[in-house]
Amino acid sequence: MDTVQEEQPGEPLTQYVQRVIARVRAFDRRHPILWDLHLTAFWLTAAVIDYAGDGWRNVTRNPATPEWLVLTLNLGFAVPLLWRRTHPRTILLATTPLALTNAWTGATLQAALLQLLVIHHIALRRPLRTLLWAIPLCLTPVIVTATRHPRGSADDDIVPQLLSLLLAAVLGIALRTRRDYTAALEDRARRLETERDQQARLATAAERARIAREMHDIIGHNLSVITGLADGGRYAAAKSPARAGQALDAIATTSRQALTELRRLLDVLRDEDPPPPEPTRTPQPTLTDLDHLIEGVRRAGLPVHTVTHGAPPALPPGRQLTVYRVIQEALTNTLKHAGPNATADITLSYDEKGAVTVTVTDTGRGGTPSDAGSGRGLPGMRERTALYGGTLEAGPRPHPDRGWRVRLHLPEDVPQ
Known part of the structure; x- marks a missing residue:
């Protein structure tokens, strides 16, 4: 055929x-x-x-x-x-x-x-x-x-020459206009390309900063919990081997969680395209995960007392994540810097319009956490708070109280 x-x-x-x-x-x-x-x-x-x-x-x-x-x-x-x-x-x-x-x-x-x-x-x-x-x-x-x-007449001698001069001038002006227009388009294309590259670099830097903040919040908190569990297990080993075993089990569970979160974040940093999400991948935490967070801190040896005023409204996931991360970072700092025999209190207040106020205090040694000025802890909390137009206050409790206080306020979510 x-x-x-x-x-x-x-x-x-x-x-x-x-x-x-x-x-x-x-x-x-x-x-x-x-x-x-x-x-x-x-x-x-x-x-x-x-x-x-x-x-x-x-x-x-x-x-x-x-x-x-x-x-x-x-x-x-x-x-x-x-x-x-x-x-x-x-x-x-x-x-x-x-x-x-x-x-x-x-x-x-x-x-x-x-x-x-x-x-x-x-x-x-x-x-x-x-x-x-x-x-x-x-x-x-x-x-x-x-x-x-x-x-011949003056028109025959002058007009053709005048038209020739005007034609030469018009051709020059036309070519000049086209050249200037082309140069303007090329300059605009270069500027747009430069702006596009700058925006891409800024987006990459912002994404890496976000990932670094997530790594600090997740991994830092889990390591602090592991440290507390290890210290408690060491003292319990001599008197109560059963409690020491429970502490080791909690350390293993927390370590696996930290390793899973670390792998998830590192996947994002790979140069090649990330693999499709797995069904078992852990979603971002919400307010319903606060009990699990607080229980883990308690197992690490820090007594935590919680008080809730009002019914939790249906907050967007981003606002819930902000509340969760601020509480997580505050408790992590307490585990790191409050010293022995410290306790923590968490007060959550919700109003009918969707505003949220969180206050986390501890009875530790007070003073400024080591990462308050130069690390990622408090700056990360302030960045999250600023995304939703909220305010964050962090500092020592007023005299004569001892310890540290973190206060977060997120106003109502007004649709744009």
Whole structure:
């Protein structure tokens, strides 16, 4: 069975032309002098041929013009084109005397039309106000020719030359507008790309900070609980082996939980795409997990007393996580810094509008926890609180009470 292959369409002619033009422009930007030399040599050769072949006599209005003057004028109009891009105003001023001589003597050489290239580059590369004097300056020799050596009406001598000057200027302005527009688009694209990269870096930094905060809250708390259980188990080993065994079991359970959470967080930091979530993965804690948290702290040897005012409202998961993490960090600091025989009190107050107030106090040694200024504990709590427009106060309890107090207040959640 014969197979029919679909004919692939060829490259559009416009794309091919644009690619060729882009290559020519790129070469011109790298080697501008080569293009200037070639263009100048072309017009110089044309001027010499016009002189040597007496072609100028076909258009001149004064056949008696000396040949040496014809050669001088041809060379004077062609050679300065080498600097037309870098010094167009200077070239125009330098060739104006030649143009006036050409008009006054009636030679009317075609090489004078090379001034149109200079007008074009003035419109392309210099302020547009320069055209206000450049075009009248170029038009002056035309008026002189029409006055001294008329050939028909003044309109026939002046209007075509004026239209040529305006066309050269309009082409320069159009190319300049297109170039400026393209440069603006390229600059905007570069800025957007830079902003996109900056936003990506900021998002990455924020995500890593969030992960670091989670690691501090989870791993730090579990290690503090393990330390408390280990200390209690060491003292219980001599008097109550059964309680020591319970402490070891609690240490093993807490360690496994910490290891599971550590693996979950480290998976996020991998360069490759993370694996799909497992059904058994532990979700973010909520207010219903506070009892489990407090029980673990109690097993670690810290007596904790809780008081609740009001019924817990249906808070969004993020606000519940903030309350949980603040209580967790406060109890962790108590385990670390309060010393032996310390106790902790937790007061939770809910109102009908959804505001939450949490106060955690302990009866420890007081003073500032070691990570309050330079670590991630209290700064992490303040960052979480700020996300929901809340306030966090942390510091020693007022005299004569001893210990530390952390107070969190989250206002009602107002829909945006």
